[in-house]
Amino acid sequence: MIAFASLLERLIFTPSRNAKIALLRDYFTTAPDPDRGYALAAMAGALSFSAAKPGLIRALAAERMDPVLFDLSYDYVGDLAETVALMWQVDAGRPDRVAPSLGDVVMALETTPKAALPDLVGAWLDASESSERFAILKLITGALRVGASARLAKTALAEIAGVPTDDIEEVWHGLAPPYDALFAWIEGRGARPDMADAPVFRPTMLAQPLDEAELDRFVASEWRAEWKWDGIRVQLVRTAQGARLYTRTADDIGNGFPEIVQAMDDMTEDAVLDGELLVMQDGEPAPFSSLQQRLNRKSPGPAMLRNFPAGVRLYDILFDGTEDVRGLGFDARRARLEAWFARVRPKRMDLSPLVDFANMDALAEIRAGARAAAIEGLMLKRADSPYLAGRPRGPWWKWKREALTVDAVMMYAQRGHGRRSSYYSDYTFGLWRVGEDGVDELVPIGKAYSGITDEELAFLDRWVRNHTIGRFGPVREVEKSLVLEVAFDAAQRSARHKSGVALRFPRIARIRTDKPAHEADRLAEFVAQTL
Amino acid sequence: MSGVISWLQPRPEGLYCVPGNFFIDPLRPVARAVITHGHADHARPEQDRVLATPETLAIMRTRMGEDRAGKTQQALRYGETLALGGVSLRLAPAGHVLGSAQVVMEHAGQRAVVSGDYKRAADPTCTPFEPVTCDLFVTEATFALPVFRHPDPMHEIGKLLHNMTLFPERTHAIGAYGLGKCQRVIALLRQAGYDAPIYLHGALLPVCALYQEFGVDLGDLRPATGEAKAALRGALVIGPPAAVTDRWARRMADPVVCMASGWMRVRQRARARGVELPLVISDHADWDELLMTCSEVGAEEIWVTHGREDALIHALSLRQIRGRALRLLGYGDEDEAE
Numbered sequence: 001m002i003a004f005a006s007l008l009e010r011l012i013f014t015p016s017r018n019a020k021i022a023l024l025r026d027y028f029t030t031a032p033d034p035d036r037g038y039a040l041a042a043m044a045g046a047l048s049f050s051a052a053k054p055g056l057i058r059a060l061a062a063e064r065m066d067p068v069l070f071d072l073s074y075d076y077v078g079d080l081a082e083t084v085a086l087m088w089q090v091d092a093g094r095p096d097r098v099a100p101s102l103g104d105v106v107m108a109l110e111t112t113p114k115a116a117l118p119d120l121v122g123a124w125l126d127a128s129e130s131s132e133r134f135a136i137l138k139l140i141t142g143a144l145r146v147g148a149s150a151r152l153a154k155t156a157l158a159e160i161a162g163v164p165t166d167d168i169e170e171v172w173h174g175l176a177p178p179y180d181a182l183f184a185w186i187e188g189r190g191a192r193p194d195m196a197d198a199p200v201f202r203p204t205m206l207a208q209p210l211d212e213a214e215l216d217r218f219v220a221s222e223w224r225a226e227w228k229w230d231g232i233r234v235q236l237v238r239t240a241q242g243a244r245l246y247t248r249t250a251d252d253i254g255n256g257f258p259e260i261v262q263a264m265d266d267m268t269e270d271a272v273l274d275g276e277l278l279v280m281q282d283g284e285p286a287p288f289s290s291l292q293q294r295l296n297r298k299s300p301g302p303a304m305l306r307n308f309p310a311g312v313r314l315y316d317i318l319f320d321g322t323e324d325v326r327g328l329g330f331d332a333r334r335a336r337l338e339a340w341f342a343r344v345r346p347k348r349m350d351l352s353p354l355v356d357f358a359n360m361d362a363l364a365e366i367r368a369g370a371r372a373a374a375i376e377g378l379m380l381k382r383a384d385s386p387y388l389a390g391r392p393r394g395p396w397w398k399w400k401r402e403a404l405t406v407d408a409v410m411m412y413a414q415r416g417h418g419r420r421s422s423y424y425s426d427y428t429f430g431l432w433r434v435g436e437d438g439v440d441e442l443v444p445i446g447k448a449y450s451g452i453t454d455e456e457l458a459f460l461d462r463w464v465r466n467h468t469i470g471r472f473g474p475v476r477e478v479e480k481s482l483v484l485e486v487a488f489d490a491a492q493r494s495a496r497h498k499s500g501v502a503l504r505f506p507r508i509a510r511i512r513t514d515k516p517a518h519e520a521d522r523l524a525e526f527v528a529q530t531l
Numbered sequence: 532m533s534g535v536i537s538w539l540q541p542r543p544e545g546l547y548c549v550p551g552n553f554f555i556d557p558l559r560p561v562a563r564a565v566i567t568h569g570h571a572d573h574a575r576p577e578q579d580r581v582l583a584t585p586e587t588l589a590i591m592r593t594r595m596g597e598d599r600a601g602k603t604q605q606a607l608r609y610g611e612t613l614a615l616g617g618v619s620l621r622l623a624p625a626g627h628v629l630g631s632a633q634v635v636m637e638h639a640g641q642r643a644v645v646s647g648d649y650k651r652a653a654d655p656t657c658t659p660f661e662p663v664t665c666d667l668f669v670t671e672a673t674f675a676l677p678v679f680r681h682p683d684p685m686h687e688i689g690k691l692l693h694n695m696t697l698f699p700e701r702t703h704a705i706g707a708y709g710l711g712k713c714q715r716v717i718a719l720l721r722q723a724g725y726d727a728p729i730y731l732h733g734a735l736l737p738v739c740a741l742y743q744e745f746g747v748d749l750g751d752l753r754p755a756t757g758e759a760k761a762a763l764r765g766a767l768v769i770g771p772p773a774a775v776t777d778r779w780a781r782r783m784a785d786p787v788v789c790m791a792s793g794w795m796r797v798r799q800r801a802r803a804r805g806v807e808l809p810l811v812i813s814d815h816a817d818w819d820e821l822l823m824t825c826s827e828v829g830a831e832e833i834w835v836t837h838g839r840e841d842a843l844i845h846a847l848s849l850r851q852i853r854g855r856a857l858r859l860l861g862y863g864d865e866d867e868a869e
Contacts, residue, residue: 012798013807065677066849072842073678077797086678086796134798423803 001128003031004039004102005135011146020148024156028183035102037178040157042139044150045251046177047106051114052121052140057084060118060125064088075474078415079145081137088133090126097127103178105136150250161186166203166389169250174198199237201250202272202318202326203389207379207396218360224330224383225355225363226315228376228398230288230490230504231278232295234312238264238271239322245277255299257310263347271340274316274387276352278374279308285374287492288504314341315352315379318387326387333387370401376489377401403487404530405509406431407520409442410482413464414475416449423457424464424476425449427508429484431499431523442480443499443523451487451507460511483512483520491530499523501531535832536667539636539643541857546645546669546836550617550638553582555645558861564601565620567647568631569594569710572862576600582607584622586630586745590710593737609658625649626660627814628711629742635663643667644828650813651820652681655718656711656747660824668830671862672838673815674793675846681793681817687810688719691789694808695767702763702783703808706772706790709735711814713769714742716791717749719812720767730755730763732770732779760784776805793817822846837862 007027014020028036041047061070061084070087077083100108105124112120121140125133138144151165154172158165168182174195175182184190233248243264245254254261257277279290286308294300294308317337318326325336334354341351355378357363367378377400385395408429416425426449435441452460463482470477487509494502501523538549545557553563556573566574566583569590574583581588581601585608591600607613609632612621617639622632627648634645642665649660649671674681695703707713713735720729728751731739739752755768764784768775772790780786790806793813801809816824825833825847832853835843837860844854 012802013809015805015807066846068845069677069842072839072845073676076676076839077678078799082798083678086680 001099001102001105001132001135003027004035005129005132007039008135008138008144008146009131011148017152020152021156021159024148024153025160028153028156028160033180033183034106034178037180037183038102038106040153040179041106041177042144043146043148043153044172045142047139048142049109049140051112052109052117054080054141056117056121057081057137057140060084060122061087063118064122075415081141082134084125085130085134085137088125088130091122097123099127099129099132100124102135105139106177109139157182157186161188164389167192169203169389170200171195172250173200173244173246173252197240199239199242199244201235201237201244201246204233204235204248204274205316205387205389205396206248206391207381207398208391208393210380210397210399212399215360215364218380220357220359220363222383224334224381225357225366226352226379226381227355227370228379228400229276229278229285229313229352230374230376231276231285231291231313234275234277235318236260236264236271236273236275236312238267240270243267256294256297258300259305259348260310260312263349267344267346269340269344270319270321271317271344272319273312273314273337273349274318275312275314275349277310277312280311280348281309285311285313287374287490289492289494289502309348311348311350313352314349316387329384329386330381331383367399367401375401400489403489403509404491405485405487406445406503406526406530407483407512407515408445408486409480409517409520410464410478410484411442411444411480412475412477413460423461425452425457425461427460427484429486431521431526432518433499433523440518445497445499445501445523445526446486446488446503446506448484448486448506448508451509452511456508456511481517483515483517484508485510485512491526493531501527536641536643538638538641539645539667539669541834541859545859546857548618548636551615551620551636553615555634556647556862558859565634566591567625567634567645568627570628570648573647578602580605582613582620584608584630584632587632588630589741589745590630590738593741594710623661623663624658626651626654626657629657629714629745629747631657631711633661633663635665641666643669644830645669646671646824648673648815649824650816651824652684652813654715654814655722656714656742662824662827664829666830667832667834668825668828669834669836669857670821670825670843671815672821672835672840672843674813674817675821675835675839675843677818677842679793679796679813679817680819681796681813682811684715684719684812685723687791687812688716688723691720691808691810692723692725694787694789695765698787699765700784702765702786703767704775704780704783704786704788705767705769705810706775706788706792706806707735707769708792708814709771710738712791712812714739714747714749715814716769716810716812717752718747721748721750725767726750727767728753730758730766730768732756732768732774734771734774735769755782758782772804822850825852826850 010023074083124136154168155165158168171193181193185192235246237244243261245260278285290308317333320336380397382395410427411430412428413424414426428444428447430442430444432440433443467479468476469479486506488503488506490504492502540547544554544559546555553565554561555565556567557564560577563580564578569587574591576595576599578601580603582605585606588604607622609624619637621635623635625631625633625647636643644663644665651660707716730753733756775788787807789808789810791810791812795801795809795811834855834857836857840856847854
């Protein structure tokens with residue numbers, strides 16, 4: 001456990017990506033099996049213990065710690081595992097114990113019955129130093145959040161093997177912890193794991209944001225345009241061995257969208273398809289907030305499935321049957337996609353239409369006119385572009401519509417989590433309206449926690465601390481005197497917000513210390529202009 | 532709220548001793564100030580009459596300039612007693628930084644102790660904290676959460692020296708507060724046998740020189756300013772916390788940003804500041820030290836000046852000690868740096 005704990009410790013504090021990869025390589029080449037395999041699984045989020053859940057840690061904390069002191073500490077630290085790791089006082093009455101290995105811990109967490117877990121985990125914590133306690137508890141909470149993604153770990157493995165990272169990605173979903181076959185392959189002791197018929201994830205092709213200055217160089221006939229839908233990007237994989245629904249980061253989200261998996265099972269032909277997951281109402285995509293309802297549920301109930309039915313708007317095909325068509329140009333793949341769709345007629349899917357345009361100016365006008373809630377802008381794809389892994393510069397561009405902005409007044413602030421756990425980094429802001437008593441009042445329209453630089457964050461954190469007028473648990477109410485210019489992609493009506501408005505992708509565009517609060521925007525005008 | 536002692540009162544200017552007619556660490560200029568230690572949030576300029584230890588007075592003169600460190604200065608050594616109005620006044624070591632003192636006041640058969648900032652861990656650069664039994668104890672609460680347990684500082688120094696052998700080509704840039712922390716880190720390094728020159732940011736030089744005048748041996752110190760990048764390769768540089776994560780550090784060869792602070796105990800906090808090597812070294816009492824001290828002085832009532840008073844007052848209540856939060860605003864401005 002010490003090697004894994006110090007790896008986590010080093011990863012947390014190492015800012016450079018290359019240095020992190022070096023640390024991971026070092027760990028993967030020196031740590032024994034099955035420890036390194038379980039470490040990889042932990043970083044990839046591939047470990048899940050049915051009995052050992054965060055609730056276990058809370059229960060241990062409740063048993064060993066004063067609840068008030070625990071709550072105050074958790075509020076400060078912002079991370080359950082770290083709070084308990086730091087607060088844990090080794091039971092001096094217990095005899096010396098030996099700290100367990102990572103493999104021991106993972107295997108015990110998988111097999112130990114729930115009733116026996118508190119004693120077992122408590123004994124581990126008593127035998128460990130604070131960094132080891134942190135590592136053990138992080139395994140139980142699931143998300144390591146040590147600044148090293150699954151992708152980074154796979155990159156380190158790819159470097160050891162001397163292959164592109166995407167080669168690791170392509171076999172990944174056919175493997176399971178502790179990944180003996182994978183380590184055998186990257187160390188040259190075994191063949192590449194055969195994934196022929198497995199429903200594995202294929203690396204997604206991503207678009208670059210368009211630099212409008214480059215538009216002049218575009219020849220309209222070489223490009224195809226599609227709407228950029230405001231859902232989430234998914235990959236549908238149907239092979240002889242099954243059907244899977246992946247996000248673009250290779251997370252399997254099939255359990256959350258059983259109707260899509262069912263529709264794939266019902267398909268008469270295999271395929272790997274690329275498209276946008278949306279909630280469809282009367283054949284039209286609903287605003288993102290509807291999809292959000294579904295994304296929040298690991299397994300949706302019948303009412304959820306009825307009220308927020310999911311669908312996929314297809315825009316690309318990677319495998320037509322078992323044939324890899326990624327090497328074909330966009331137009332050729334589009335023809336394959338349309339033909340496949342016409343033959344198979346899959347349920348809960350439709351084709352994302354191509355947007356016709358005569359020249360780039362006409363396309364700019366189409367983009368400017370796009371205001372439907374589920375459209376974020378346009379995608380530009382070169383007619384001859386093959387389907388490439390990653391985010392190559394040139395073949396695909398995303399051309400989002402202009403952000404909207406509103407000048408709002410900061411009302412409340414809360415500390416963030418993770419990297420920002422000691423900073424007031426989440427801000428609730430509001431607009432003016434005339435209150436019941438005829439006096440102006442602010443009504444909240446949203447919350448934002450991004451868009452600011454570290455310097456601005458430090459400024460806002462200090463401002464919040466110096467202008468606090470009330471506290472509600474972790475939330476501070478602030479003096480209504482600071483104007484924030486908030487950028488957002490769209491505004492939607494919302495019954496959940498007092499103002500009746502919800503913003504999509506709100507982020508702080510500027511801190512308007514120059515603007516008096518009473519000159520911030522008014523709700524009525526805002527609604528009239530944007531909804 | 533009526534407490535055990537009525538002659539010590541929290542006022543907007545700071546804690547006021549009625550029979551002695553003086554303020555302790557006043558936040559704004561007053562007629563008579565007793566200063567616990569030289570940190571800027573406790574020792575404010577432009578006081579009329581100032582009373583403190585000789586070391587604290589010297590630190591104030593160095594940091595503020597002669598003309599702003601009080602119109603008249605009166606020195607009181609540790610252990611000496613002075614009658615001031617109806618109060619018998621004495622300064623006891625607080626173990627926080629050089630010259631730091633607790634203000635011990637006796638009046639009408641009662642004793643109140645205002646500790647200022649303090650710590651209980653060993654520090655080669657200052658006189659150790661002396662617990663004084665009292666009826667009312669006024670404490671800080673900077674690290675008053677059970678997540679704060681400062682490790683042995685020599686262990687942290689060992690971590691630093693080990694890292695220097697791992698990355699011999701890189702400059703290790705330590706962020707350390709200029710009064711107290713900087714000198715303590717240097718003294719700990721010397722104790723650990725590190726005798727190479729240590730390079731300092733210009734802002735840290737005067738107080739280091741003052742420490743050496745008071746007999747604290749800090750070894751070979753050199754200004755970092757003006758040194759070539761190559762000369763600092765593999766060297767140890769100390770600067771104010773804000774400087775080592777800022778442009779100032781660009782003069783160094785691929786610096787390893789280190790921060791010496793009790794806050795470094797919380798990982799995400801260290802990470803948010805861009806620290807690569809956190810050193811958990813604090814000049815404040817940690818959770819255990821705060822609780823130990825509060826029970827050791829045997830006070831019937833504890834006042835908490837600043838910091839995380841909720842947790843401390845709760846923990847005291849579990850020990851049947853009455854706690855009161857003064858919520859004096861203005862202290863702990865050096866929060867980030869300690």
